[in-house]
Amino acid sequence: MLDLCKLTLELKPALVIIDPLFKFVRVADEKAYSETCRAIEPILTLARETDAHVVLVHHSGKAERIDATDGILGSTAIFGGVDAAIILKRADRYRTVQSSQRYGTDWPETVLEFDPDTRSLSLGAEKSEAEAARIAEAILQYLRASQEPRTREQIEAYIEGKAGPMRKALRCLVEDGKICREGSGTRGDAFLFSCSPHISGTREQETEKGAETSIKSDDNPISDSSTGLVLIVDNAGQPNTDILMV
Numbered sequence: 001m002l003d004l005c006k007l008t009l010e011l012k013p014a015l016v017i018i019d020p021l022f023k024f025v026r027v028a029d030e031k032a033y034s035e036t037c038r039a040i041e042p043i044l045t046l047a048r049e050t051d052a053h054v055v056l057v058h059h060s061g062k063a064e065r066i067d068a069t070d071g072i073l074g075s076t077a078i079f080g081g082v083d084a085a086i087i088l089k090r091a092d093r094y095r096t097v098q099s100s101q102r103y104g105t106d107w108p109e110t111v112l113e114f115d116p117d118t119r120s121l122s123l124g125a126e127k128s129e130a131e132a133a134r135i136a137e138a139i140l141q142y143l144r145a146s147q148e149p150r151t152r153e154q155i156e157a158y159i160e161g162k163a164g165p166m167r168k169a170l171r172c173l174v175e176d177g178k179i180c181r182e183g184s185g186t187r188g189d190a191f192l193f194s195c196s197p198h199i200s201g202t203r204e205q206e207t208e209k210g211a212e213t214s215i216k217s218d219d220n221p222i223s224d225s226s227t228g229l230v231l232i233v234d235n236a237g238q239p240n241t242d243i244l245m246v
Contacts, residue, residue, distance in 0.1 A: 001025075001042050008050050018043065019057035021078070030074035037077045044081055060087065068109075069100045088112075093134075096127050128165075135161045136169040140195065143179060149192035 008016060018024045025039040040056075047054040058078060060071040068087045069079050079085055084101040095114070099107040111124035124130060138159045143150060156166050170193065173179045182192040 005042075005046055008046060008052055012050070013052055015053045015055065016046070017055045017057065019055075021056045021058045022074075033075045033077045036075040037081065040078070040081050056082065060089075067100075068098055094127060094130065095121075097123075131161070132165055132169055132172075135159065135165055136173055139166075139169055139173060139193075140178065143193060143195045146194070149180075149182060149194040151190050151192060153190075155193065 004016070021040075022030060025043070027035050027039045029035060043054055043056070046052070056078075059073050060068075061073055063071065065071045068089075069085050071087070072079050072085065079100075083103065084099055086097065086099045086107075089096045089098075089109075095112040096109045097107065097112055098109040109127040111127055111130045112121045113124040114121055125133070138161075139155060142155060142158055152167070152170060155170070156163060159166065161169075170179075174181045174193075177196055180194050180196050182194070183189045185191045
């Protein structure tokens with residue numbers, strides 16, 4: 001820690017990255033609040049006294065939590081001691097980023113789009129919007145390939161997704177005129193859904209091409225490849241030398 005303080009005072013970097021946190025500070029029990037507070041306090045002091053931004057790279061658990069910050073491994077002192085937590089997640093279908101901040105507005109969970117040509121990431125749509133669009137497109141493909149109208153239960157059994165977003169997608173598709181709904185929705189007269197005749201790619205057209213493949217797939221649209229190098233450049237396109245990485 002003393003060496004880091006000396007380097008920071010000497011070089012005056014704008015950003016200090018400690019990766020990972022618990023290989024830099026040592027604690028016997030990472031769940032112990034007081035011990036964790038004592039371990040990270042010198043780092044917080046360093047940030048206050050040098051005006052350098054300090055990024056602490058840490059790990060989250062695999063279990064899904066309602067509040068993403070609850071997934072931060074170890075004591076709550078870790079999140080309590082910083083100004084912002086930026087949480088990266090990787091699921092079967094998406095990689096996402098979100099934030100929980102002491103100041104300013106939190107970032108909603110947003111999909112990270114991977115460009116395989118440039119091997120770079122960019123911000124996409126909010127996850128909720130991306131999931132709604134995926135389910136809506138999957139419903140359209142399923143109904144286009146169907147020879148007859150389908151019930152909501154049949155659609156939900158075929159297409160992967162949670163019931164709430166699924167029903168919302170069905171309702172929006174009906175309201176937008178992209179699919180038709182028949183029946184009263186009562187016992188013995190369930191709603192039946194089919195593609196609207198004026199929508200391109202109707203059941204008759206798709207029948208000539210052959211049935212669509214199942215929507216359920218384990219394919220991940222984002223490459224599994226990753227690098228351990230992060231380059232931060234300035235407006236002139238040159239590497240930023242105001243960064244100290246530990």
